[in-house]
Amino acid sequence: MSGLVVIGASYAGIQAALAARDAGYAEPVTVVADETSLPYQRPPLSKEFLLDQASAENLVLRDEAFFASKRIELLLGHRVVAIDRHAGRLALADGSVLDFDRLVIATGSRARRICVSGAELDGVCYLRSIADAVELKARLGRANEIVIIGGGFIGLEVASSAVKLGKQVTVIEAAPRLLERAVSPGISRFLLDVHARAGVTVRLGAAISAIIGDRGRVAAVELNSGIRLDADLVVVGIGGIANDELASAAGLTCTNGIVVDEHGRTARADIYAAGDCANHYSRFAEGWIRLESVQHAEDQGRAAGLAIADRHEPYDSVRRFWSDQHDVKLQIVGHAGRRGRTVIRGSIEAGRFSVFSYRQERLVAVDSINNSADQMVSRRLIAAGISPTPGQVEDSSFDLRSLLKSAKAVA
Amino acid sequence: MTWKHLCAAAKLEEGEPLGFKLGEQRVALYKVGDEVFATDDVCSHAFALLSSGFLEGHVIECPLHGAMFDVRSGKCRSSTYKDITTFPVEIRDGEVYVRLDGGPALEAAGGSAVDLKP
Numbered sequence: 001m002s003g004l005v006v007i008g009a010s011y012a013g014i015q016a017a018l019a020a021r022d023a024g025y026a027e028p029v030t031v032v033a034d035e036t037s038l039p040y041q042r043p044p045l046s047k048e049f050l051l052d053q054a055s056a057e058n059l060v061l062r063d064e065a066f067f068a069s070k071r072i073e074l075l076l077g078h079r080v081v082a083i084d085r086h087a088g089r090l091a092l093a094d095g096s097v098l099d100f101d102r103l104v105i106a107t108g109s110r111a112r113r114i115c116v117s118g119a120e121l122d123g124v125c126y127l128r129s130i131a132d133a134v135e136l137k138a139r140l141g142r143a144n145e146i147v148i149i150g151g152g153f154i155g156l157e158v159a160s161s162a163v164k165l166g167k168q169v170t171v172i173e174a175a176p177r178l179l180e181r182a183v184s185p186g187i188s189r190f191l192l193d194v195h196a197r198a199g200v201t202v203r204l205g206a207a208i209s210a211i212i213g214d215r216g217r218v219a220a221v222e223l224n225s226g227i228r229l230d231a232d233l234v235v236v237g238i239g240g241i242a243n244d245e246l247a248s249a250a251g252l253t254c255t256n257g258i259v260v261d262e263h264g265r266t267a268r269a270d271i272y273a274a275g276d277c278a279n280h281y282s283r284f285a286e287g288w289i290r291l292e293s294v295q296h297a298e299d300q301g302r303a304a305g306l307a308i309a310d311r312h313e314p315y316d317s318v319r320r321f322w323s324d325q326h327d328v329k330l331q332i333v334g335h336a337g338r339r340g341r342t343v344i345r346g347s348i349e350a351g352r353f354s355v356f357s358y359r360q361e362r363l364v365a366v367d368s369i370n371n372s373a374d375q376m377v378s379r380r381l382i383a384a385g386i387s388p389t390p391g392q393v394e395d396s397s398f399d400l401r402s403l404l405k406s407a408k409a410v411a
Numbered sequence: 412m413t414w415k416h417l418c419a420a421a422k423l424e425e426g427e428p429l430g431f432k433l434g435e436q437r438v439a440l441y442k443v444g445d446e447v448f449a450t451d452d453v454c455s456h457a458f459a460l461l462s463s464g465f466l467e468g469h470v471i472e473c474p475l476h477g478a479m480f481d482v483r484s485g486k487c488r489s490s491t492y493k494d495i496t497t498f499p500v501e502i503r504d505g506e507v508y509v510r511l512d513g514g515p516a517l518e519a520a521g522g523s524a525v526d527l528k529p
Contacts, residue, residue: 011491018490041456043476061491070490295477298489320477329475372474376465401426 002099003027004308005090007080007246008106009039011294012275012301014061016104016264017072019305029072032090032098034079037130038063043294045133046157047324050140051164056130083250085268102270102308105247105258106301109240109276109292114149118211123218124234127154136235143233144168147221149208151178153323154237156191159200160325170201170229172208172221182321183332184342184355187367191325198326240292242277255279257290262314264304272304284318284364284382285335295320318382320375331375334365334382343390346371354378356393363387377401414501414508421505423447428471430462438498438509441466441482448482449498449509455480456492 004020006013009031017029040059048054067074079093083103090098111126113119123143125136136158140146146162148155151173163169177188178195195202203223211234212220221229242257252266253259257279264272264280275297279290296319303315321332328351336357346353354368356378363386366378377400381388386407392398417431423442430452431438437452439462450471452462459475466472470488472479479488485497498509 015489015491022490044457062493298491302489322476372463376472376474380465380467 002088002101004029004102004104005098005100006031006104006106007033007090008104008108008275008277009033009035009074009076010042010106010108010275011039011297012108012278012304013104013106014039014072015298015301016106016272016274016305016308018070019302020308021070021072021305023306023309023311025305025309027101029070030075030098031067031072032075032078032080032092034077034093035129035131036077038074038076040130042129043322045130046127046154047161049130049133050137050158050161052137056134059130080246083246083271085250085252085271088270100270103272104264104301104304104308105252105266105271105273105277106275106297107243107246107277109242111236112239112241114208114211114236114238116208116210118213118218121211121213121218121234122216123232124211124236126236127158128240139233140165140167145229145231146170146233146235147172147229147231148235148237149221150237150239151175151202151204152237152239153179153182153321155235156195156325157323158235158237159195160198163199164326169199170203170231171195172206172223173202173204174207176205178202178204183330183367184336184339184357184365186342186344186348186355187330187369190348190351190369191328191330194326194328240276242279242290244273244277247271247273247277255288259288260300260304262303262316263307263312264300264315265307272308274300274304280315282319282335283316285337287337289335291319293319293321316383318379320379329370329372331368331372332365333375333379334363336365339365341390343393345374345393345396356388356390358387358390361387374400377404380404414510417449417507417509419505420447420502420507423507426466428462428464428466430460433511436511438511439471440500440507440509441471443469443482447500447502447507449500450480450482450485451496451498453495454478454492455487455495461495 006017039061080090082091111128145168148171151171159169159171207224209224210222244254244258247258248254258273260273260278264274276292282289299317300315323330339357341358343356352370354374357365368374429440439452441448454473456478461471463474464471478492485495501508
């Protein structure tokens with residue numbers, strides 16, 4: 001059996017398989033993954049799942065019957081150990097092989113491990129997969145004092161879930177503000193305030209010197225400043241690393257992820273990569289970039305799947321991301337890079353506003369708090385290369401959608 | 412099968428979906444050209460009202476996480492999420508009616524819809 005084989009059954013992988021099939025690819029399609037669960041939603045793992053508002057079953061994206069109806073075979077619980085790109089063959093951990101005509105590598109990313117003394121202690125957790133989430137949830141139930149290392153998305157979402165569960169929570173962030181690389185300073189300040197009001201202690205500009213144990217279990221976290229914080233659970237969220245080793249070992253070019261073109265193609269015409277494990281050139285970021293987000297995984301996976309079915313629709317989406325913390329819905333569109341001017345639309349006091357970021361005169365990113373309407377129009381503006389004037393942005397009675405309509409009329 | 416009255420057709424504007432509540436059932440109405448379509452107002456992915464989404468052609472984008480559905484068929488564009496339910500629409504004497512075939516609970520739902528937008 002050959003046809004299309006996809007390694008990885010998360011958003012990018014299943015989207016590649018589905019897009020290829022839906023676009024008319026008629027050969028066998030197999031998705032092989034080391035995880036044993038049916039493809040599932042990952043964003044709720046740090047939120048609804050920890051809070052017991054969603055079970056593992058609730059998170060399943062589509063069931064076996066759906067994949068069967070698409071003639072997509074799921075080979076779950078099988079780890080690929082090598083890609084033989086010359087023979088078009090995968091070696092699996094159990095010694096079996098899987099032949100392919102086309103291959104999509106959608107192996108995702110893994111949590112970056114912290115390198116300090118005590119990192120191996122019992123009670124130091126990470127969050128990426130459902131298995132991680134099951135363990136974290138069980139430990140959260142027993143813990144009282146939680147230290148979260150990293151004020152990024154995962155850290156802040158786990159912090160808001162943990163404090164909701166009545167735990168004492170401290171977030172340690174090395175940068176001078178939260179989400180420094182992802183959002184504008186105004187959003188960082190707003191979120192800092194939201195976390196403080198909810199009872200989360202945030203320590204900015206703080207670095208960990210060691211995790212202290214007691215009989216093999218986490219007991220405290222020590223900061224560079226010498227401060228010692230008692231902890232019976234440590235959650236580490238300090239970023240992700242591309243799972244590109246299989247590709248690299250197979251001789252495919254990898255630079256912080258597997259290098260692909262706008263169709264998700266590697267330098268080998270029959271091998272594609274998509275999602276967290278891939279690195280592509282983005283005209284919006286004005287550079288090569290590796291992204292970890294649902295939207296990216298789906299859209300890039302879709303472009304790869306379509307290309308495999310000989311429908312070439314380049315991946316050219318504006319990056320989108322969301323994060324739910326406490327009662328706040330943060331949404332981000334675009335790539336700010338080195339931000340120039342920022343302009344506020346809406347009311348910070350009312351907790352419903354957006355920060356529009358410009359590079360020179362060009363709108364490059366919009367971060368919104370509880371305002372998805374701004375997000376939806378901004379994505380279209382950025383995609384079309386339309387930049388509202390700062391005056392139009394500030395005037396909340398000005399309908400930004402009118403700019404899309406007039407652009408269409410001109411075209 | 413009962414047709415439920417939602418609103419005057421003139422109330423619908425292109426690109427401006429409207430949300431309604433009929434008992435427990437939320438319904439979104441979309442005007443595309445001269446046609447009107449109705450779907451479940453709740454996204455199949457997470458709780459969000461599609462009537463607050465962005466309508467482009469026949470595609471409604473969920474405001475929260477960007478799932479996209481064709482308002483004619485309810486089909487999820489990416490197939491990742493489940494399709495949404497669509498409801499037949501009829502315009503009689505300038506008024507919009509939908510037919511909810513969701514069983515007795517829906518049949519028994521209040522005869523008049525609650526418009527969720529001011």
